[in-house]
Amino acid sequence: MEKNLKFYFKLFITTFSLSAFTIGGGYVIVPLMRQKFVEELKWIEEEEMLNIVAISQSAPGPIAVNTSIMTGYRLAGVLGAFVSILGTALPPLIIITVVSKFYDAIKNNSSVNAVLLGMRAGVAAVIINVIIKMVGDILKKKNLTSIIIMVLSFLAAVVFNINAALIIVICGVFGAIIYSGLLYKFKGEHK
Amino acid sequence: MTYLQIFVSFFQIGLFSFGGGYAALPLIENQVIDVHKWLSLAEFADLITISQMTPGPIALNAATFVGTRVGGLLGAIVATIGCITPSCIIVLMLAYLYYKYKNLSTIQGVLNGLRPAVVSLIASAGISILALALFKTEVTTLLNVKFSDINIVSLILIVIGVFVLKKYKSNPIHVIMASGVVGFIIYALIL
Numbered sequence: 001m002e003k004n005l006k007f008y009f010k011l012f013i014t015t016f017s018l019s020a021f022t023i024g025g026g027y028v029i030v031p032l033m034r035q036k037f038v039e040e041l042k043w044i045e046e047e048e049m050l051n052i053v054a055i056s057q058s059a060p061g062p063i064a065v066n067t068s069i070m071t072g073y074r075l076a077g078v079l080g081a082f083v084s085i086l087g088t089a090l091p092p093l094i095i096i097t098v099v100s101k102f103y104d105a106i107k108n109n110s111s112v113n114a115v116l117l118g119m120r121a122g123v124a125a126v127i128i129n130v131i132i133k134m135v136g137d138i139l140k141k142k143n144l145t146s147i148i149i150m151v152l153s154f155l156a157a158v159v160f161n162i163n164a165a166l167i168i169v170i171c172g173v174f175g176a177i178i179y180s181g182l183l184y185k186f187k188g189e190h191k
Numbered sequence: 192m193t194y195l196q197i198f199v200s201f202f203q204i205g206l207f208s209f210g211g212g213y214a215a216l217p218l219i220e221n222q223v224i225d226v227h228k229w230l231s232l233a234e235f236a237d238l239i240t241i242s243q244m245t246p247g248p249i250a251l252n253a254a255t256f257v258g259t260r261v262g263g264l265l266g267a268i269v270a271t272i273g274c275i276t277p278s279c280i281i282v283l284m285l286a287y288l289y290y291k292y293k294n295l296s297t298i299q300g301v302l303n304g305l306r307p308a309v310v311s312l313i314a315s316a317g318i319s320i321l322a323l324a325l326f327k328t329e330v331t332t333l334l335n336v337k338f339s340d341i342n343i344v345s346l347i348l349i350v351i352g353v354f355v356l357k358k359y360k361s362n363p364i365h366v367i368m369a370s371g372v373v374g375f376i377i378y379a380l381i382l
Contacts, residue, residue: 021364023246028320031313032363040362047306051293054305055285057312061205061278062215062248069278073286081283085275092247093271096255097264099245103237111379116244118374121345122367124324125352127317132357134310150307157315164312168305175304180296 003076008083011075014041015068015087020095022064023116023123029064029088030056031130033071043075046137058168064088145178193262194269200227201254201273208250215250223253229261250274324349344377 014036022029030053037044044052052074056066065088072084099106106112138146149171156162200222208215216239223229230238242252251271258270292298326340348370355361 017364019247021246021367023244023367028316029248031317035363039360050306050309051289051302053313054302054309055289056282057309058305059278059281059285060208061275061281062208062250064248065251065275065278066282069282070286073283074290078283081279081286085279088248089251089271089275092245092251093255093267095245095247096241096252097259097267099241100256100259103241107237107240111375114378115371115375117342117345117378118348119367119371120320120324121348121374122352122370124317124321124345125349125356125370126363126366127313127320128349128353129356129363131310131314131317132353134313138307138310146303146307149304150311153308154311154314157312158318167308167312171304171308172301173304175302176297176300178300179303180300 003080007076008080011072011080011083012087015072015084016091019064019068019088020091023119028123028127030067031127031134033064033067034134035126035130037071044071048074050134054168054172057164058172149174194266196227197258197261197266197270198273201258201270202276204250204254205274206277215253219250219253219257223257229257234260321349344374344382348373 018029018032018036022032034046034049034053038046038049052070053067056063056070059066065085068084068088069081072080072082074080076083135150138150153167153171156167157164204215204218204222208218220235224232224235238253238256241256242249245252251274254270254274255267258267260266262269289298324345325342327342352366352370356363356366
């Protein structure tokens, strides 16, 4: 991939339009980013994208911003990170500046509410599609540990309302122990 | 001095909000209402409504909204920059470390543990978004949902949306926009 002006412009337009059209914050933008960067543009591989999202979630700050920084950095270093953060931060700045001026007029406008109601259904469809794909990818690999982590963390988040950051930390530590052989090293030292 | 205060406040919000938008709300409430008295409680409720109906990360929406109220356009820009500065520093450091050490077995182990958890977190957020789109009233628990609470138009839109996305691999942004148009036609013109 050539890092010319056209590439940076494309990166900017991509992050700008993702941020400008996704109602509902970080967890909506992230699946859309995955779809855009992995499936449409094919700039990043599926597994690496999940790594990027995982790292972005373990840092503080808006997840959409963090993910766009990571993605931009992966594609084109620090300059890429700044281009994509600019693309992500500009739409809210523009839209909210405009909306807060007309808020009282917009709040009770039935046409605006009708469009929003429809768009919510569209957003839900997009998310469902992405979730089906992502869960399918995990199941296809038939790695029992991954499946158990997925089910337990889902229950932790949905049923027990445990904080996302805490789930991330626990799964990270668990993964380090299970996969990297730390457990075996530890056992070895005791023998 | 006000601009410096705005910057410092949103820097703190960016720095201490782990786990995305909704985790940032209590921090924003604390800074904006309790510490600086920039907004009243009613204005804060408006801010949440606006954030939910406009695209983009909630923390950035809040930054622009509060910044505009306190210091006009410059205030909005200062607040946004304050909010994303911690992310820029921390995520760029993590990105640098990740791409430098990603072949270490411990890092790979951590990421192997995180990937399924990320899928679950996105799925759990997806359920809330689905519930918001699907039910007429605010649904707090899925246990006492009545069939009559389901918004049939939304349900149909979601099913068609998922089908179109799966079958034709349509651009998600087009699907969201088309849903908005259909929503406008059905809710504003027909019903």
